[in-house]
Every structure is written in structure tokens, then in C-alpha cells.
Amino acid sequence: MSKDIRIKKGLNINLVGAAEQTTSKAVLSNVYSINLNDFHGLTPKMLVKQGAEVKAGEPLFYNKNKENMLFVSPVSGELVEIVRGARRRILSLKILADKEQSGVSHDLLNVESASKEEVKAYLLKGGCWPFVKQRPYDIIADPDANPKAIFVSGYVTAPLAADLNYVLQGKEKELQAAITALGKLTPGKVHVSVGKSGNSPLSGLSGVELHKVSGPHPAGLVGTQINKIDPVNKGETVWTVTPQDLVIIGELLLTGKFNAERIIALAGSSVKAPKYYKTIIGTEISTFLYGSGVEGDNFRVINGDVLTGTKSAPDGYLGYYNNTVTAIPEGDDYEFFGWNKPVFNKISATRALTFSWMQPNKKYDLDTNTNGEHRAFVVTGMYEKVFPLDIFPMQLLKACMIKDLDEMEQLGLYEVAPEDFSLTEFVCVSKQPHQQIIREGLDLLHKEIG
Amino acid sequence: MSDKKLTFKKRLHILKHHYRGKKMAPAFNALHTFLFAPDETTHSGSHVRAADDLKRTMNTVIMALIPVLLFSMFNAGYQHYSAINGFPQEFSLMNDFLTWDNFWIGIIKVLPLVVVSYGVGLLIEFIFAVIKGHEVEEGYLVTGMLVPLIVPIDTPLWMLAVAVVFGVVIGKEVFGGTGMNILNPALTIRAFLFFAYPTWMSGDKVWVYEAVERAGGPDAISGETILGYLAQNKAAEMSYSVSDMFFGFIPGSVGETPTFLILLGGLFLIFSKIASWRIMLSAVIGSLVMGLIFNGVVDAGWIGETSKFYGLMSFDFWKHLIVGGLAFGIVYMATDPVTGAQTNRGKWFYGFFIGFLSVMIRVFNPAYPEGVFLAILLMNVFAPTIDHYVVRGNVKRRMKRLKNATILPKDSAGKANELHAETA
Numbered sequence: 001m002s003k004d005i006r007i008k009k010g011l012n013i014n015l016v017g018a019a020e021q022t023t024s025k026a027v028l029s030n031v032y033s034i035n036l037n038d039f040h041g042l043t044p045k046m047l048v049k050q051g052a053e054v055k056a057g058e059p060l061f062y063n064k065n066k067e068n069m070l071f072v073s074p075v076s077g078e079l080v081e082i083v084r085g086a087r088r089r090i091l092s093l094k095i096l097a098d099k100e101q102s103g104v105s106h107d108l109l110n111v112e113s114a115s116k117e118e119v120k121a122y123l124l125k126g127g128c129w130p131f132v133k134q135r136p137y138d139i140i141a142d143p144d145a146n147p148k149a150i151f152v153s154g155y156v157t158a159p160l161a162a163d164l165n166y167v168l169q170g171k172e173k174e175l176q177a178a179i180t181a182l183g184k185l186t187p188g189k190v191h192v193s194v195g196k197s198g199n200s201p202l203s204g205l206s207g208v209e210l211h212k213v214s215g216p217h218p219a220g221l222v223g224t225q226i227n228k229i230d231p232v233n234k235g236e237t238v239w240t241v242t243p244q245d246l247v248i249i250g251e252l253l254l255t256g257k258f259n260a261e262r263i264i265a266l267a268g269s270s271v272k273a274p275k276y277y278k279t280i281i282g283t284e285i286s287t288f289l290y291g292s293g294v295e296g297d298n299f300r301v302i303n304g305d306v307l308t309g310t311k312s313a314p315d316g317y318l319g320y321y322n323n324t325v326t327a328i329p330e331g332d333d334y335e336f337f338g339w340n341k342p343v344f345n346k347i348s349a350t351r352a353l354t355f356s357w358m359q360p361n362k363k364y365d366l367d368t369n370t371n372g373e374h375r376a377f378v379v380t381g382m383y384e385k386v387f388p389l390d391i392f393p394m395q396l397l398k399a400c401m402i403k404d405l406d407e408m409e410q411l412g413l414y415e416v417a418p419e420d421f422s423l424t425e426f427v428c429v430s431k432q433p434h435q436q437i438i439r440e441g442l443d444l445l446h447k448e449i450g
Numbered sequence: 451m452s453d454k455k456l457t458f459k460k461r462l463h464i465l466k467h468h469y470r471g472k473k474m475a476p477a478f479n480a481l482h483t484f485l486f487a488p489d490e491t492t493h494s495g496s497h498v499r500a501a502d503d504l505k506r507t508m509n510t511v512i513m514a515l516i517p518v519l520l521f522s523m524f525n526a527g528y529q530h531y532s533a534i535n536g537f538p539q540e541f542s543l544m545n546d547f548l549t550w551d552n553f554w555i556g557i558i559k560v561l562p563l564v565v566v567s568y569g570v571g572l573l574i575e576f577i578f579a580v581i582k583g584h585e586v587e588e589g590y591l592v593t594g595m596l597v598p599l600i601v602p603i604d605t606p607l608w609m610l611a612v613a614v615v616f617g618v619v620i621g622k623e624v625f626g627g628t629g630m631n632i633l634n635p636a637l638t639i640r641a642f643l644f645f646a647y648p649t650w651m652s653g654d655k656v657w658v659y660e661a662v663e664r665a666g667g668p669d670a671i672s673g674e675t676i677l678g679y680l681a682q683n684k685a686a687e688m689s690y691s692v693s694d695m696f697f698g699f700i701p702g703s704v705g706e707t708p709t710f711l712i713l714l715g716g717l718f719l720i721f722s723k724i725a726s727w728r729i730m731l732s733a734v735i736g737s738l739v740m741g742l743i744f745n746g747v748v749d750a751g752w753i754g755e756t757s758k759f760y761g762l763m764s765f766d767f768w769k770h771l772i773v774g775g776l777a778f779g780i781v782y783m784a785t786d787p788v789t790g791a792q793t794n795r796g797k798w799f800y801g802f803f804i805g806f807l808s809v810m811i812r813v814f815n816p817a818y819p820e821g822v823f824l825a826i827l828l829m830n831v832f833a834p835t836i837d838h839y840v841v842r843g844n845v846k847r848r849m850k851r852l853k854n855a856t857i858l859p860k861d862s863a864g865k866a867n868e869l870h871a872e873t874a
Contacts, residue, residue, distance in 0.1 A: 013498070159498075233852040306497045328498065331491050334459055338487025339505035346501035351722040352510040354501045368491040372503020373483060375587055376629030379507055380792040381726055392793065395841055410845040418495075425496040429507050430629075435495035 004196065005228050007215030009388040011423060013159040013347055015306065015328075016363040019265035021166050023276040024291065028097065032075050032282035033317035034060070035092045037310070039130060041139050041443065044071070044090055050082050056103035057127060057258030060093060066143060072127030074260030074281045076102045092317075095282070106256040111180050119181045126252045130320070131245035132182075135223070135232050137446045138417035138439075147239045149188040149230050152179075154202040154243050155195045155213045157220030158305040162265035162323040164243050167276065168201040174250025175243065176205055181253055182241065183207050193225050202243060218388065223420040227389040232415045244323045262323060266292055268306075269365040270299035270327040279318065285325060286314040294327060300368050302326040307422035308435070331369025339372065346371065349382060349427040375430040383424040391415065393424050397434060400441030405448055408441055418442070459486065476579035480586035508591040510724045514715035515595050515705075515782065519564070521698060522705040523556025524548055526603055529701050530555050530659040533671035537689065547699070559659050560704055563598035566607045570614040571597070578623045589628030589635070589788070590618065596636035596782060599705025600775065600823070601643060602656035609650065613642045633830050634789045637823045644818070652818040654678055657701035673701035676773040677812065680761035681819035695772040706775040716781035725785035728794060729801035733780040734771065736805025741767025744813060762813040770809050779808065779822035789830040793840040800836055804829050 036044055043064040048054055055076040063069040073079075073095055081094040109122045120143055123129045134141035141147070154164050168175065183190045189209045194200035196214035203210060211229060218224045222240045232238055241249070244262055251259045260281040267274045272293030279288055285301055302309035303319040306326050310319065318325065341353070347364050348354035356364070383393040391412040399407035418435035425434035462482055469478040482488075483505070492499060528547050532538070538546045571590045579586040597617075601610065617639030622631040644651045655661040658673035665672075676695065679688045690700050698708030719725035744763040747753055753763050771777055784790060784804045791800035804825050811821025 015498075231851065233848075233855045235852075236855065300491075300497065302497050308495075309497065311493065311497070326497075332489045334463070334486035334489050336459075336486055339483070339503060340509045343501045347498075348501040350502050350507075350510075350724060352502055352506050352724055353722075354506075356501070366498040368497050369487075369499070370490045370492055370503075371487065371499050371501050372505065373479075373488055373490065373585055375504045375585070376627065378504055378589070378629045378788055379724075380787040380790070381794060381797075382723075384794060390844070390847070392841055392844055394792065410848065411841070412844075412848060422496050426498065427500045427502075429500075429502050429504055431499065431503065433495050 003209075003211050005193070005211050005213045005215075005219070005225060007213070007219035007224060007228075007388045009385055010157075010216035010218055011347075011349055011386045011427065012157065012216040012360075013307070013366075013426065014361065014363045015159050015269065016365050017267050017269040017271055017274045017326075017328075018160055018363075019162065019267045020273070020275045021163070023263055023278055024288075026277040026279035026283065026288035026291065029280070029283040029287045030097060031080070031284060032073075032077070032095045032097055032280065033092050033284075034071070034074070034095075034282055035317060035319060036090050037092075038320040039071075039140055040439075041137075041446070046082065046090070048079055050079055052079050053077070054079055054095065056101060056260070057106075058104050059127065061090075063140070068121070068124045069129050069140070069143065070124060070127050071130060072104075072258050074258075103257050103259075106252070108256050109181075109253060111177050111253050114181070114184070116184045119184050122253070123181070123249065126256075127258050128245075128249045128252050131241055131249060133240050135226065135238050135240065135417060136414035137442050138419075139446070141239045142237070145237045147186045147188070147237045150182050150186050150190045150239045150241065151222050151226055151229070152190070152192045152202070152208075152241055152243055152246065153213075153220055153222040153225055154200050155193050155220040155225075157215075157217035158307055158324075159217070160265070160267035160324065160326055161220075161305045162244075162263070162276070164202075165195075165198050165200050167263040167265075167323065168243055168247065170201075171247045171250070172201050172204060174247045174254060175202060176250070177253040178241075178246040178250035179205050180207055181249070182239075182246075186239070188230075191225070191229055193222075195220075215388075218386075218420065218423050221419055223415070223417050224388055227391075227415060231390070231412075234409060234414055236414075242321065242323070245321070264288075264318065264322065265324045266327075267324060268299075268302075268326040268328045270295045270329055281318060281320055283318050285312060285316050285318060289314050289325070289327065296329070298330045298332070299327050300330050302328070306366075307426060308419045329365070329367040331367030333369070335369075349386060370431050372429070372431055374432065377430050377432065379429045382427055382429065386423045386427055387420075389416070389420065393421065393434075396441075397421070397432070397437050400437050400444075403441075403444055405445060408445055409449075413438075413441055413445055462486065463489070473580055473583075476583065476585050477576050480576065480579070504588045505591075507724055508588045510722050511592045511719065511782070512595050514718050515592075515599070517711045518599060518705045518708055518715060518778075519560070519595070521708045521711055522599060523560045524552045525556075525698060525707060526559050526659055526704065527552025527555030528699065529603075529657070529673055530671075533658045533661065533673050534669075541699070555659055559603050560598060562607055563601065563603075563605065563610060563704065564595070566610050567597040567614055568594040570611045571618050574615060574618045574623070578627065582627075584627070587628035589622070592782075593618075593636045593639075597639050600636065600640050600703050600778070602651060603659050603704050604656050604662050605643065605650060609643065609647055613639045613646070616642045629788055631788060632834075633827055634783055634786050637783055637827050637830075640823050641827060644823075648817070657703070675702050675819075676700060677762070677819040680765055681758075683755075683758065683761040685761050685765075692769070692772070695769065700773070702773075703775060706778040709772040709777045712777045712781050716777075719781065719785070725781070726787070726790070726797050726801075728797040729785050729790060729804075730780055732798045732801030733784055733805035733808075736802035736807075737770055737776060737780075737809045738767055738805070739802075740806045740809035741765075741770045744809070759813055762819065770812070774812065774820050775822045776805075776808055776812075779826055780805065783823075784826050784829075789833065791833045791836050791840075793837050795843075796833070796836040796840045800829055800833055803832075 044061040059070040077097040132141040192208040193211040196212045277288040303312040396411040421434035469475040621638030654674040720727040807825035
């Protein structure tokens with residue numbers, strides 16, 4: 001049985017450069033890279049030395065605090081470089097890919113009859129555990145925790161993000177296998193959400209609680225759905241997995257192999273022919289970016305969507321969790337009287353001589369300009385209009401800024417991830433770094449309370 | 451874009467880097483960002499940002515104030531000449547009001563107030579920004595426009611300057627600047643003037659240009675405000691019609707009289723989503739409720755015609771909105787987001803009590819028949835308390851949820867259903 005969730009508060013950011021629904025195969029990358037910053041808060045311990053040969057699916061390193069949590073190589077090849085930063089912290093690993101790929105094969109697991117512990121051990125061993133994330137703290141899930149529910153969002157509202165209905169086509173078997181396995185890990189339900197309209201491959205899954213979601217961004221964010229379905233209380237844990245990572249988990253369960261292949265959307269107004277590419281986690285972005293062509297040379301490559309992604313470059317690498325790469329123009333130019341003249345070419349949540357309200361369906365070409373300078377919080381009531389969670393956004397942000405643990409806890413920090421504040425950050429008149437404030441608050445709470 | 455502008459832009463860009471890290475950088479940046487929206491780009495988090503910044507927000511409020519300012523400049527002359535020659539028998543907007551003579555009085559009396567207010571206030575803002583090494587914040591752009599509009603026209607400029615210094619330093623900067631202040635700076639300035647120089651702020655001699663100078667002489671003029679008449683139970687001597695009150699052809703603080711233009715400004719601010727309609731609406735409701743109570747008391751015969759409160763209490767309840775500073779205060783001052791309530795529910799309470807208390811203080815204040823600025827300042831102080839209880843409501847809900855979850859750890863379905871009922 002499905003239940004409907006209708007979100008009213010929010011804002012759709014319509015941008016030009018949505019990926020056309022055709023998939024090309026990206027050129028194979030010479031070097032693949034795993035960026036350790038993708039795994040927030042992780043302390044890695046290397047299992048292989050620089051120069052070692054690894055196979056696809058072979059463990060590269062593990063989590064120092066959970067030794068059975070393995071992180072595997074997406075391809076076979078030679079570990080050519082361990083990039084280290086200050087105090088020898090590992091920043092990224094670079095693997096020179098073999099011409100002939102070979103992978104590790106695990107014994108198959110009978111998903112139907114396997115126990116909770118068997119499933120867990122299999123995912124940990126197979127390198128698929130990092131795809132399971134948890135709230136509170138928005139980090140890789142603690143395998144020893146007992147989550148009250150697992151959430152999967154199949155509804156996409158983020159600007160220019162990959163259309164899951166398209167990229168998941170034909171993956172029903174893998175999805176079902178992954179869902180069946182994950183269902184054993186929680187005493188509660190597996191909540192899967194799909195868009196109210198549209199035909200999602202996720203809507204046919206069994207063993208899930210299906211939710212039909214409608215409304216503007218951030219309706220598609222899993223945090224919004226958790227808040228409306230079963231919010232996280234203090235002491236509780238929920239896990240979240242993205243549908244495309246479910247496919248990789250499902251493939252491991254069905255074939256015994258870690259297949260890092262993924263269809264990603266290349267989008268954004270700086271891309272000449274935005275479309276989908278079939279590629280591998282960790283590939284160099286230039287392998288598909290230049291396949292589509294770019295406009296000019298002053299653009300920003302974003303690993304992820306424009307609201308939550310990380311800044312990258314053509315010679316950067318596809319992030320571990322990303323299914324979208326966006327390229328938009330840099331906005332590093334001045335604008336004469338930019339603060340008081342009427343604005344027709346930018347999106348705004350107000351009508352203060354800004355006219356995006358007149359054409360809600362118009363697609364905009366936004367650049368990375370902040371459109372103003374950082375200020376103290378002044379305006380009130382703006383965030384609430386785009387923030388559907390039952391939380392006071394500004395009060396929570398301020399609690400994080402003054403590091404008041406009690407307030408952070410009471411105002412609902414356990415329920416949120418930085419991405420839930422991406423839209424309030426977008427509309428913020430004071431240009432405050434909301435996501436960073438929430439991230440630092442979560443880290444502090446994690447450190448102090450655990 | 452012409453080559454000349456390009457080089458100008460480039461030159462400023464070079465200057466910006468020259469000033470970077472130096473003491474005067476905030477002052478330079480304030481001027482630079484006034485001319486050009488900065489070339490700053492996002493680094494983390496959202497890579498794209500909405501078009502609005504604080505400058506645009508403040509600018510929108512100023513735009514809503516411009517018609518009021520222009521009207522007040524004409525009204526300054528109109529009240530002056532009417533006090534001397536008597537009000538025109540057949541009022542014609544073009545011949546009696548929008549005349550050059552009237553506007554000239556506005557230029558010599560109102561404009562200097564604006565200049566002093568901005569000059570002194572922005573100077574202090576710049577000094578504090580340079581000392582503290584942060585950017586000049588835009589809060590004073592609105593404050594500086596509000597101040598000249600809420601003082602009597604004959605306020606000496608030095609007095610205004612002293613009050614602005616007090617208001618900006620004590621009312622705002624000591625708390626940390628824009629966004630951190632407890633009290634509305636413009637009203638702090640008004641309150642300082644009221645308590646420090648009461649003779650310049652009340653009576654029947656301060657609302658009309660030259661009334662103070664001519665006082666006691668053979669050519670003495672005066673202009674009593676409507677509330678002043680009412681407070682002295684002299685309603686019968688008043689010659690103003692309701693339309694005079696609504697359109698603002700009455701004496702009063704410089705810019706508080708044109709209720710019609712204030713209403714338009716308020717609608718513009720609501721439409722542009724800059725000011726809170728919740729505060730405005732609830733403040734209107736609050737003042738009407740208090741006015742009705744007073745009317746009721748009079749109707750019930752509890753207050754006789756001999757009572758000193760009779761004049762104000764028997765004043766039709768809705769007329770409170772079109773005389774004095776109530777409308778101006780509700781639209782432009784109560785809606786200040788920094789000093790007002792910050793939660794949507796809190797705004798209802800905050801606004802209601804502003805309207806309610808404004809009319810109450812108006813009636814009961816023995817020295818001065820006006821209460822808007824005191825009511826707003828009082829509610830500024832209580833706004834954090836109101837918000838506290840609203841936010842606690844949210845916390846309580848969360849705690850209750852937690853309590854239910856602890857008792858029945860597996861019964862999440864029941865709770866989920868209930869939440870659905872809300873969202874569906």
C-alpha cells in the first residue's frame with residue numbers, strides 16, 4: 001500500500017542544461033581516484049602499499065574504528081599514488097587502470113534465506129557497506145547499530161540531478177535483491193519513495209513501504225521524507241541508501257562481484273550537449289566532460305548537483321556517491337549596481353525587483369556568483385518558506401554557531417544532514433554558509449555525545 | 451559596456467586588492483559594493499545563490515519610503531502656510547499642495563534632516579566597521595531614512611545628530627551591529643529625543659515649521675496634532691476631515707501622516723515578500739480591538755464627557771489607524787526582522803500587542819498622546835520571550851515524540867500514520 005506525502009514549502013530551481021535522456025559510454029579513464037573526503041569523518045587504514053597491484057573489488061583500506069568495514073577498488077590496476085595532506089592525512093588514492101580488467105569474485109549469498117549477520121558481513125566484505133549512510137550525523141552507517149528504519153528516495157527534485165526513473169531502467173532485479181537484503185538489517189520498515197507521477201522502477205518492489213511524494217524541492221531529499229514519515233529521535237538511528245547505490249549492492253548480491261559501473265548525468269549550462277554517460281566510480285571527469293563539449297573556459301565543474309555538490313575540475317574525479325556532474329559558468333565578475341537594479345535573469349524567493357516569480361517554469365542560467373556579501377542573520381521568515389521539516393531552521397543554525405549542544409539536540413539536529421539546508425542556503429539573504437554550519441554542528445555533536 | 455566603464459571597473463578591482471587586509475578595507479568595500487555587486491563566488495555548499503542580498507532587501511524598504519518622504523516635503527510647506535494663512539477653503543491638490551513653495555519648505559527643512567541622519571549614522575557605521583574589521587552592514591540604510599520621518603519638523607539638526615549618535619552606538623553597535631540589536635535603532639533615536647528634549651517633541655508648537663520661533667510673538671502660529679486635540683478634549687475645534695487624515699494633510703511628525711501612501715508602501719512590502727504580513731495584519735487587529743474596547747467603555751457610560759480620557763476614548767476605533775504614527779510604525783518599524791519576533795507564530799502575538807498597546811498608551815499617556823514607538827520598543831524587548839515559547843513548543847513536540855518512542859520502540863507505524871494525516 002502506498003501513502004502520499006505532499007510537500008508545499010520549497011522552491012524548484014529550474015536551470016538550463018538538463019541532461020538529455022540518451023546514454024553514451026564514457027571513454028575509459030587511465031587513472032581512477034578515490035577521494036577520502038567523500039567518506040566524512042572516516043579514519044582510513046591502508047591495506048595495500050603504494051605500487052601494489054589490486055583487482056576490482058579488492059580492499060584498499062578499512063575503517064580504523066570498524067575494522068571489518070572494507071573499502072574496495074573500483075577497477076583493477078596499480079595503486080600509483082597515495083596523496084597525503086597535512087600531518088600525512090590520506091586525501092585520495094590513485095589507481096592506474098589495467099587494460100584488461102579483472103575483479104574479485106565472492107561466493108554467492110542466498111539473499112532469501114541469509115540471516116541478518118550474514119548479510120551484514122557480506123556487504124562489509126564486499127565493499128558495499130560504505131553505500132549505507134546513517135542519520136544522525138550523516139556519515140557511513142555504523143554496522144553495529146540497530147536502525148529503526150531504512151529510507152530510499154527515488155524522487156528527484158534537486159536541480160539538474162540525474163533522473164532516477166531513467167537511470168534505473170532495467171535494474172529491477174538488482175534493486176529487489178538489495179532491498180530484500182537490507183530489509184533484514186532493520187526491525188522496522190524499508191521506506192521507498194517515488195514521485196507521484198512518473199513510472200519508477202522502484203514502485204514495483206516488494207517488502208517495502210512505498211510512499212508517493214509530490215511537491216517542489218526539497219521534497220526529493222531523503223531528509224524531508226524521513227521527517228514526514230518517521231523522524232529520528234535522540235538515540236535512534238535510521239539508514240539511508242541512494243537507489244543507484246542499491247544497484248551496486250544488488251549486483252554484488254546477485255553476481256558476487258563489486259561492479260562500480262554507474263550511469264551519471266552530465267548537466268549544466270556550460271555543457272554543450274548535456275546527456276547521460278555510463279562510467280565507473282572514480283573516473284576522471286574529463287573522460288566524459290569533453291565528450292559533450294564545454295562552453296568557454298571559465299566554468300566550474302561540480303561533483304554532484306549545484307546545491308550539494310563539491311567543487312571539482314575537469315581533471316578531478318567522479319565522487320564515490322555521485323550520479324550527477326554539473327558544469328556552470330563561474331560568476332567572478334562585478335555587476336554595475338547589481339544590488340538595486342531589476343533582475344530578470346536570476347532566481348529569487350522574493351519579489352524585491354526580482355522577477356523570477358512571474359515565470360515559475362522559465363529555465364535560468366545561474367553562475368556561481370554569491371550575488372552579495374556575507375552578513376549577519378537579518379531577515380526572518382525566508383527560510384521557513386522553503387524548509388518543510390518540522391524544525392526551526394534559523395534557530396538550529398544559530399545553536400550550531402554558538403556550539404550549544406543542548407539546543408542543537410532539542411531543536412532537531414539529529415534529524416538533519418547538511419543537504420537539508422541547501423535550499424535555505426540558496427535563498428539566504430545574508431549569504432551564510434548553512435551546510436557548513438550544520439556539518440560542523442553535527443561533527444561537534446558526534447564528538448561530544450557519540 | 452564602454453571601454454571607459456571597463457577601465458573604471460578594473461581600476462576599482464585593483465584598488466580592492468590594494469586595500470585588502472588593510473584597516474580601511476571595510477570603508478572601501480562599502481563604497482565599492484555600492485557601485486558594483488562583488489565578484490565573489492561560492493566555495494562550498496550551494497554553488498548557486500538567489501539574487502537577493504541584504505542591500506537589495508534594504509533598498510526595497512527604502513523604495514517603499516520614498517513616496518512618503520516626497521509627500522512629507524510638500525506637507526511641510528502646506529502645514530506651514532496653512533498655519534499662517536488658514537487652510538484653503540476649496541482644497542485643490544495641484545494648486546494648494548503640490549506647489550513649489552510647499553516643496554521649498556521641504557527642501558530647507560526635511561532634506562537637512564535626511565542628510566544629517568544619513569551623514570552621522572553612516573559615519574558611525576563606517577568607523578565601527580573599520581575598528582572592528584568587518585564589512586559595513588546595510589541596516590542603517592533603512593534606519594537613516596526612517597529617522598527624519600518620525601521626528602517633528604523643527605527638531606534642531608544638532609539634536610538629531612546627538613540622538614543618532616546615541617541610537618546607533620548604544621542601540622546597535624554595542625550589541626554587535628546590524629542583526630544583533632535588541633531595540634529598533636530608529637525608535638531608540640526617537641525615544642532618546644523624546645526623553646532628552648521633551649519640549650521639542652510635544653505640544654502644539656513643534657509640528658509646523660517656524661512655530662517654535664514665532665511662539666509668543668504677534669505672528670505666532672501653531673499646529674496641534676489630532677491626537678493633541680483629542681487629549682485635551684477639544685475634538686470640536688478640530689477642522690480635519692477623515693479624508694484629510696487618510697491622505698495625510700494634517701500636522702504630525704514629518705512623515706507619519708500620509709496613511710494612504712503608507713498603506714501602498716505596506717502592500718508593496720508584503721507583495722515583494724520583504725516585510726511580514728503577519729505582523730502588519732495582527733498589529734492592525736490589535737489596535738482595532740483596543741479601540742473597540744475604549745469605544746465600548748464610553749458607550750457603556752463608564753467614562754463621562756468630563757473625564758480627561760473622554761476625547762481619545764470616544765474617538766472612533768478605526769480612526770486610530772489613520773492619525774498619528776500608528777500606520778507608519780506598523781508598516782515600517784514593527785516589521786523590522788531583527789528586533790521583531792522571528793518565528794511565524796510569534797509574529798502574530800508580537801504584532802497584536804504592538805497594535806493593542808499603541809492605542810492603550812496613546813490614551814493613557816498623560817504627557818504625550820502617542821504610544822506607537824513606546825509600544826514597539828516594549829515589544830522589541832519581549833520578542834525573544836515570545837519566540838522562546840514558540841520554539842519550546844517545537845522542542846516539546848520533539849520530546850513527546852521521543853518519550854513515545856522510548857515506551858514503544860517498535861510502534862513506529864502508529865506515529866507515521868498520524869504524521870501522514872498532517873501532510874496528506
